[in-house]
Amino acid sequence: MVDSRFAEVADTCRAQDAAIERLLRRSLLALARNQTTVQDRHDxxxxxxALGEARMASLVRSTARLREGFGALDSRNVxxxxxxxxxxxxxxxxxARCKPDPVTSPAATSDxxxxxxSFADLLSQQPTAEASLALASLLATWRDLVDGPPPNISGRVNGTLGELVDGYAAYELQTFLRSNQVLAFAPHGSVSLLQFxxxxxxxxxxxYFSAVSNIVRGGQDVLGLIALASGGEATQQIERWVAVLSNRLPEHITVELADILADLGRLEPLRALLDAAANRSDRDxxxxxxxxxxxxxxxxQTAMRAQKLILTRTPYDVVERRRVGAxxxxxxxAPAAEAALADTLRRAPSDAETIAQLEALRSGDFTQFAVNGGSTTPPARKRIRFSRRLTD
Structure with a gap:
């Protein structure tokens, strides 16, 4: 009888443990979604x-800190x-302070x-030389994660809880580094800028400059903010800071900013904006x-780089593929153009425009490929920009 009761208690405990693990697994997987909030992580x-998983709780608190930053001022009182x-x-x-990074430092933890x-602890400290060196090591170690494929957390569902936790940590690291890539990495970012x-x-x-969209109302305001902050050095500072600030702006303001810079004939800041846009999924x-x-x-060259980035977002768009060839x-x-148009034709065998362009190219007729500026630029803007080409 006693043995039977002990067996029943053991079965009940095992069932409870299994239920707790299922709850933790399900909740951790739910956090690895873009729509979850910092408060969800604290909860x-x-x-x-409460369930005795201190290691998991500590990790998720660190990821919440990485997402929300470390400023203490309540914005409702401003x-x-x-x-x-x-x-x-x-x-x-x-x-004044956030300069380019020093020589690459030794590798840091790969866990x-x-x-x-480490990221959460180092970013919450005063930016001492020692903290900066340690942060530089971390950034160098995890740099490849930014451009790598998303960690497959769902693929670890059948693994141990520890493996699932590791997958979640990799997901949060990638999310943090991607959202702050312009701040953290060259050519526009640096360790000191990320710390600041x-x-x-x-x-x-x-x-992380996330409140900049509450301050500027349009593209001109971005340039005004840079000019006020940099004084006589505004011309030299625009390239770096339009990339940094635009990373947190709504797309329509960034589009306006790009148009203003183009009207001014400022190609370097435009290239910087393209660098920043390449890291975002909402910048088509x-x-x-x-x-x-x-x-x-x-x-x-910049136009082609932008077009190839567009194509990575819309790989099945025949018009965008054909545009690369044109x-x-x-x-x-001609050889690269023919290869690109032939590839487009393989994907869309009945596309009449691609067929016509390929035939023209093979016959040596380049007249239809003459570029009269951007296809969506209003005529008034084209005249302004064409005049820049004549005077610069």
Whole structure:
């Protein structure tokens, strides 16, 4: 009888343990979705603590800190006027302090859980030389994760809970590094800039410059903010800071900013905007505007880079594929143009426009490939930009 009762208790405990693990697994998988919030992570950490999973709770708290930054000021107590003043002051300090990185430092931990804790701890510290060196090591070690495929967390469902935790940590690391790539890595970012941006208060530019969209109303305001913060060095600072600030702007403001820069004939800042747009999944319109602006200004190399980035977002769009071939033909690269158009035809065998372009190219007729600026640029803007080509 006693043995039977012990067996029943053991079965009940095992069932409870299994139910707890299922709950933790399901909740951890739910966090690895874009729509979950920082508060969701704090709630999960409390749940994991209550269920005796201190290691898991600690990890998720670190990922919450990475997502929300470390500024302490309550933005609800800051008026819009104060926000602008604070933003100018913060950007002034950033321009003065946040210099390019020193020589690459030794490799850091390759354990994703330990890396999450290290990033959170280092970014919450004062930016000492030692902390900067350790952060540089972490960034160098995990740089390849930015461009790598998303960690397959669902594929670890049948593994151990520890393996699932490692997968979640890798997912959070990739999300953090991708969203802050422009801040953290060359040519526009640096260790000092990432440290500075992490600790900004929500009342100014915000953690990771995320509050900049609350301060600027359009593309011209972005240039005004840079000019106020950099004074006489505005011309030299625009290239770096339009990339950094645009990373947190709504797409329509970034499109407006690209158009303003193109009207001014400023190709280097346009290329910087393209660098920043390449890291985002919601910048297709920005890429198209930069492509057309580059064509207007006669920069076919930047236009082609933008077009190839567009194609990575819309791989099945026949028009965009055909455009690659046409742009190559306009640049005089007939073999590459023919290969691109032939590839388009393989994907869309009945596309009449591609057939016509391929026949023209093979017959040596390049007249239809002449580029008269961007295909979507309004005529008035084209005239402004064409005049820049004549005077620059």
């Amino acid at each position: 999960f950490a409390d749940l994991a603590d 008026t819009p006027g104060d926000s602008v003043t604070r933003a100018v002051a913060e950007l002034t300090v950033a321009i 994703p859980v330990a890396a999450c804790h 941006a992490a600790c900004l208060s929500p009342g100014g530019l915000g953690p 319109a920005v890429m198209r505007h930069i492509r057309d602006a580059a064509l207007d200004l006669g920069d076919h 742009m190559l033909a306009a640049c005089g690269d």
